[in-house]
Amino acid sequence: MEALAGIRRPELAAHQERSRHLVSRLGGDRQYEEICADLDRAVEFSACEGRSVADAIAGYLGDLSGAARAQLGTIVWSLGTFVPRNLPVMPKAAGRLMKTTEEHTTTRELEDIAASDPVLAAGILQAANSARFGSRFEINNIRDAVMRVGVPEARKALFASCVSRLFASKPLQEIWQHSQFVADSAWEIAGIAGMEQEAAYVAGLLHDIGRLAFVTAPVKMREWEESFLEAGFPRVYAEALVYQKDHAAFGADLLRKWTLPDGLVEAVEYHHRPELNKSALQAVLHLAEEMSVRVAWTPEEDLWREMRRRAALDQLGISTGQLSDLATTQKAGIRASA
Ligand SMILES: [Fe+2]
Ligand SMILES: [Fe+2]
Structure with missing residues (x-):
């Protein structure tokens, strides 16, 4: 190459x-x-x-x-074979949401899904009352909340609420914040590339779901992983040294178990290997990870950053300049909200 x-x-x-x-x-x-x-x-x-x-x-x-x-x-691999245990199950509401599409979902359907679960109801109310929608009156019922934010934003808020519970425990909060950042970036990048943004957003929320597997690992394994990370090994490399597989592979296993769409599973499985040109969604996820390194200063997760960025850009037909513009906008957004 x-x-x-x-x-x-x-x-x-x-x-x-x-x-x-x-x-x-x-x-x-x-x-x-x-x-x-x-x-x-x-x-x-x-x-x-x-x-x-x-x-x-x-x-x-x-x-x-x-x-x-x-x-x-x-x-x-000196600590034995790692088999993840007690992996989470996909929230039911996420399955219902996945079966609907943005164009064909009605506000009524979203209302029903949100009402089926208190965490989702809270998520949509929070979105509707956020400064972003500039409401002068407090919105306190689900119907008004869905109407206020509209179908695309309501779906985003509901997906985020579904996935957030998988990362509910304190040690997982950092991964959850990273996942939200990657989801927002994936939404933007998909927009630039003229792709369906919602699929990219959901894939972003789930892209590092495999990292949940490692939470179930024995303490000694976690310590070894941490020591390789501290020594500067990119995450994928550190995981492969300790667990025989990286988070992308474990994530794909989990999503397959949840019977999520093949395209989503494949994008998650290969999100650190865009040179394989598996799919446009895979390239979007890779660039969204890249934005996280560039804008949110998260550590690099894999090797050959420049070559892989180029492969993903080529796959999507977008330029380095467009990615840099997005980074500038995101940095300004972070500064404004600080
Ligand atoms: Fe990531
Ligand atoms: Fe990753």
């Missing part, structure tokens, strides 16, 4: 840093410098081989001789 022909300096520095960290995990023994650097290279170049980071790690370990594999195995 042309984009990978030469490793740019910052990426080379990151590669060296990660390799050093892996060696330090092996007691700093210099005899492991080469295999650690090779492992990191195998992960980096998985992007041009169409492989996931987890597959690249498995492939590299599989090719090693017994002694080297045993040694590297003390830091890679």
Whole structure:
């Protein structure tokens, strides 16, 4: 792949840093410098081989001789096989909402869905009374709330309320805030690309749902994941080192279990690998993640940021300038609300 022909300096520095960290995990023994650097290279170049980071790690370990594999195995997948437990079920109302479409949904249907669940009712009332809709009078019933915000905004508010409960516990709040930011960005990017915005918004809310799986992991695994993140490993890489799979793969498994549409599942599964050109929705999610790094300063979740941004932009036919304009608008919005 042309984009990978030469490793740019910052990426080379990151590669060296990660390799050093892996060696330090092996007691700093210099005899492991080469295999650690090779492992990191195998992960980096998985992007041009169409492989996931987890597959690249498995492939590299599989090719090693017994002694080297045993040694590297003390830091890679050393805590056993991870099987997520007690995964959440999709709220019923989300299933009902998914079965309707923006064009064919009536305010009456949305009213019924909102009334079926107190969290949804509260969500739509909150939206209707927010400064954004500039109401001079307090709206205190669901019918008026739906009328006030209109069908598209009501659907957004209801989807957000459905998904928010999956992230209700305190440790998940940060992921929820990130998911909302990505959903808003996905909505904007889909608009620029002339795509259906609501599907992008919902995909944004759910894009990192796989991270819920890791909450069920043993403490030791969480600690290892955290230590790799602190050492500068992008999230996807850190997860693959500890859990054998990343959050995109776990997320797709969960959404499949919920029997959500294939296009949504595929976009979530590949949202960190836009070079595979799976779908426009996948590219939207990738760029929305990128906006989160750029505007909300969240840590990078994967490798090869520039190459992947370019692949996603090409897939959608939008320019770097359009993305930069959106970043500027979002930064101004964040400043204004601070
Ligand atoms: Fe994300
Ligand atoms: Fe992600």
